[in-house]
Amino acid sequence: MAERLTLRMGIDRYDRHFPFFDGTVPTPDWLDLHVHQIGQSTMLRDGTDRHGRMLAGDYDVAEFSLSSFLIARDNGVPIVGIPIFPRRLFSMSQMWVHPDAPYHTPRDLIGKKVALSAFQTTLSLLARGDLKEFYDTPWEEIHWLLTSPEKIAIPTKPGVKVDYIGNRQGLGEALERGEVDAFFLPHPPKSVSVGKTRARRLFADPRAEELNYFRKVGDFPIMHVMAIRANLIASHPGIARALYDMFEAARAITQSYYEDPNWSLLAWGLQDLEEERADFGRDPWENGFRSNRATLERFIRYAHDQGLIAETIDPANLFAVETLDT
Numbered sequence: 426m427a428e429r430l431t432l433r434m435g436i437d438r439y440d441r442h443f444p445f446f447d448g449t450v451p452t453p454d455w456l457d458l459h460v461h462q463i464g465q466s467t468m469l470r471d472g473t474d475r476h477g478r479m480l481a482g483d484y485d486v487a488e489f490s491l492s493s494f495l496i497a498r499d500n501g502v503p504i505v506g507i508p509i510f511p512r513r514l515f516s517m518s519q520m521w522v523h524p525d526a527p528y529h530t531p532r533d534l535i536g537k538k539v540a541l542s543a544f545q546t547t548l549s550l551l552a553r554g555d556l557k558e559f560y561d562t563p564w565e566e567i568h569w570l571l572t573s574p575e576k577i578a579i580p581t582k583p584g585v586k587v588d589y590i591g592n593r594q595g596l597g598e599a600l601e602r603g604e605v606d607a608f609f610l611p612h613p614p615k616s617v618s619v620g621k622t623r624a625r626r627l628f629a630d631p632r633a634e635e636l637n638y639f640r641k642v643g644d645f646p647i648m649h650v651m652a653i654r655a656n657l658i659a660s661h662p663g664i665a666r667a668l669y670d671m672f673e674a675a676r677a678i679t680q681s682y683y684e685d686p687n688w689s690l691l692a693w694g695l696q697d698l699e700e701e702r703a704d705f706g707r708d709p710w711e712n713g714f715r716s717n718r719a720t721l722e723r724f725i726r727y728a729h730d731q732g733l734i735a736e737t738i739d740p741a742n743l744f745a746v747e748t749l750d751t
Contacts, residue, residue, distance in 0.1 A: 430661055431457040435475045435487040438462050439511060440682065441710070444675040451674050453667055477576055479504070479652060486668060488512070489652040491724060492547040492733065496577045498743055499734040503655035506744040507665050508714040508751055509672040512649035514611055515635035516552040520627040521617070522607045523600050528627060531560035537606035540570040540596055544587060545579055545733055547648045547724075552609045554727030559638065564731070570605055572596065582732035597622030636704055644720040645709035658745055665745030673712060713751035714744055 436442050444450035445460045452458055461484070463475045479487040480502065488511055489504070497504060522528045528537070534556075541549040553564035568586045572593035581587050592599075597616035599605045600623075607627065616622040628634045639645060651672065657664055682688045686695040702708075711717070721740035728734045741749055 429455050429457065430664070431459065432485040432657075433459050433461065433483070435461045435463045435478060435484040436511065437464050437475075437488060441511060441672075441676050441679045443682075444678045445671075449678055450671055452671065456667065458671075474576075480576070485657060486651060486653045488649050490545075490547050490576075491647050491650050492545050492550040492728060493576055494650050494652055494743075495725065495728050496545060496579060496733055498738075499736070500577065504652045505655050505658050505665065507651040507653055507669050507672075508717060508744055508748050509651040509669060509712050510647045510649065510710075510717060511651070511672075512647075513645045513710065514548060514551075514648050515631075515638060515646060516548065516555045516609070517628050517634045517638065518626060518631040519548055519552065519611050520607060520609050520631075521600075521613060521624045522627050523603075524623050524625045526606065528607065529629065531556050531562040531627070534607055534627075535562060535566045536568070538568045538570055538604070540572055540590070540599070540605045540608040540610075542593065542610060543571055543573045543575050544569060544581075545575055545577065546573075548609065548611055550724065550727055550731060550733065551646050551648075553731055554723070555638075557730070558727075559641075579733055585732075597624065600624055639705060639709070642719075642723070644717070645705075647717065647720055647724065653745070663747060666747040669712070669748050669751060676710070676712070714741070714749050715751065 434445075436445065438446060445458075446462065463478070475484075475487055475489075478484055479489055480497065486507075494504070494506065520531075528534060541552075543549065556562040556564050556567075565582065565585050568588070571587065571589045572591055574589070593610075594614045594616070596605060596608050596610075596614045600608065608624075613624060614622075617624045651668070653665060653668070683695060683698050688694065691697060718740055721743075725734070725737055725740060729737045
């Protein structure tokens, strides 16, 4: 790779990405990497966000919604995965109901109105799949209310009731009025977070629920994947592996931050990290294709069951060949 390459990359400022912003991550001398901080939901003047800008060609490499990545690939969009997974969430902590509601298990939500962001967001995909596969709660028997437009046009599975209501920030008031019975979101509306309106998590002990889930499936569910333009893979062999190595180096640097017990604002941050490592028994943030293959297979199965992709696919076909041995 003798020729010098310039890349524009869009990522959020997570701790594991700090080394990209402060210049401490080792960068090959043939690469000019221009890193742009842009959050998942950061809306620009033209109404696009990071995922939309990647699809529009504004970035060469970007942190990308896993569900949107699967849909894009199913629709022939020329992007390729790099097995770096910078954002992960369990679904159980993201399920919210009104404190006075008689809902305490997923099956209590059958026939109810549950709000999401968009139908295709990764958390929405994961939560519906988990309801069906782990809690015997058919997602098809819930009335889904959407607060955001879809980034990529998708069909609705026959017989499933889906309506667009918008006004994500008004969900706290809608929950109070009984217009929605629950919402599944990683960021509750501001009225809930500041205590103006009331909401509680569906599960009484979501952390225990999630740890039990981890022990059953063996992984911390992926939310985002790094995506790169397919033409770059073709014209610059080795670029995907070079970027993979940079992200792994950044993650190693990040882990060293926590050797200082006062690095973060969390008073017991180091103890919490030690407890988390003991609970999981391994690094839940491990990147690489081989260690995440089973997780990817589950997401593909969920996406196909929910009508988001037409066919199931071997996850190896989604990633740069040079990264499959990671």
